[in-house]
Amino acid sequence: MADLSAAWTHRNTLAEALDQALDLLAVELRAVSTADLIDFLGGFSPARSPGPEWTATFERLVEQLWEHLDPAILAEIEAAFRARGPIWAAFANSFTPQHGEHLRAARWHPGGAKRAAIVLT
């Protein structure tokens, strides 16, 4: 029982930490220039990625971008990656209005919860 209590306390501590991390991320996403955002996103490409586990979080980043940024900025990002050619299609397609609508429709925000459900990995 003591272990269960410790485990649940651990869970709550990490939830609080994640909550703070996402608030901090939202601030940073809003503060950074579009050019820097595009450069940061390019760091998820196979050539620049530190590894598969980093790239695998790309969709989570995209969710945060749709959560916090103006659609006009996202349209700029889409256009920038679209211009790079077909091998960047996954990047460009992540910022189409249709995909944004899809993410909004899939969002689950339980009653009483501070924020919508978060996918971790």
Place this chain on the structure above:
Amino acid sequence: MTITPASVSLEAMREHIVTANYPAAADTFCALLTDGTPLATLVRATIDTTAPFVQAPAHMMPKADGTMRGVNYDHTVLGWRASLKMMPALPGAAALLPVVQAIWYVPQGLDVWSQVQCDFPGHYARDQERCDDRDHQPPYDPPVKFDGPAWSTPRVHFADVPPITAGSTPARLEEMRLAIMAGERETSYRLFLGLAAEPESRTALKDTILLAGITDLQNTIIQRGGYQNIGHKALRVRAMVDLADDLGWESSHGVFYTVVPDLGCNPRFFDTWYFTATMMPQEFRNWAELKHVNQAPLTEFELDETVSVINWGKPEQVSAQITKLLRRGCALLSIADAIVIAFMHNELTVMAHPVSFFTPGHAFDYCNVVNHWLRTYDNPHQAKALYFEALFVNDVIRANKLFPRDPAAEIEPPAVHHAAMAEKSTADLLLALDDACTVQDCSRALAAVEAYLSRTDERANLIATLCYAAGKVQNDPHVERLCVSSIEEYQHNQTARKDDILRGWTKYLSRAIRRSTALDCFQLYQRHFAG
């Protein structure tokens, strides 16, 4: 070209094959079969004809910029093996469909080394290298077409050699295995030929040559370009052993010539072999006896844990998981089954882009070779192979993760078809499945197979339907190979999740990228055999 009765002969077929005239070769093959030439005779004649022309000097070409251009492995022999193994799963004349696909492919798969240099026609030159769109060096006059027929003979990159027969059987087996590891192609092949002629050495020879193929495996494909083999050494050995068993070892020289010299080709990878060879004695004093000592099945929790680690862990965590299961006394085959289920989990829940199936499909086929070896032979090194297959599956999964998912390549949820499938009879579900796989409507195919699996325990007709749908795909022996792997793993898997193998197979057929969507070969089959 029109095939007339006068032009139907083995000699004509051989000529069509070496000139890369695949429609004429396949047409002649079918005509000979219809005229009563035994299938085994035709397959043997074809393999004997192609054997000198399917070698490569290496499977990579060094480029000036320091990268390695990968050179594809011969797939003709893989098509033959798969097509013969699919026959029992198909009823009546349909059993011949995969065989027709195999001969349709063969003339397109010769002299791969020259094909990738735009110096010989075939499907690599035509589709992969797009040689017809290039300025060619040297210039050809008149202009050539890389769809064939050939303007020259395919090159022989490895001349046949006589057997070595001196020495004890155990000494020659070990010398052969070490020669393969060292890249001594001629010596290893000569030793193999000597041993292959001795029926009393056969089981040990099959066991050893499978070990040699299985242990040559890259430790990662991530950012390696052409510097990998994605399990082809093992896949080719399995094909050779099966074909020799089917055609007779005494008359399978062409099969041996096709496969064995290639085993010592560069690149060769033994990192994982040396890792397991070093680690296992440290972890297990009785590492060589684990197959007999370990008898426990995995619990459902251990199965879940293994699926999770292989799908989401890093290589060192995968190795630790296999070690943990072995230390707990889990049976090797139970762990092997779990690795297959882990692969299926990824295929069913993660893979979506058509390209994302290609290399993982090789990992699954590699697992099938390992598991066949575990099931069929008794070798002290077999516990090591669990690390090989688990790490390979984990690696292809991680390699896919290196590419961000494309929202445009997501698959429509199969649930949208559930209502329509609920109204169909089981027979109509199979028709829907065949159609959905043929036109690659993945969502509908998955809905059809799910409805079928939930409604009946019948599986033979389901397997036949998937084989038939696969049999329509031309120019691509991968598709048929994966059919055989799926059938075999389904038949042997002891977990309660074995139906996932059929779901995964369905998803592969209905989604994985194809070399061709044309149905010329299927139509040829219909003309000859389906009325």
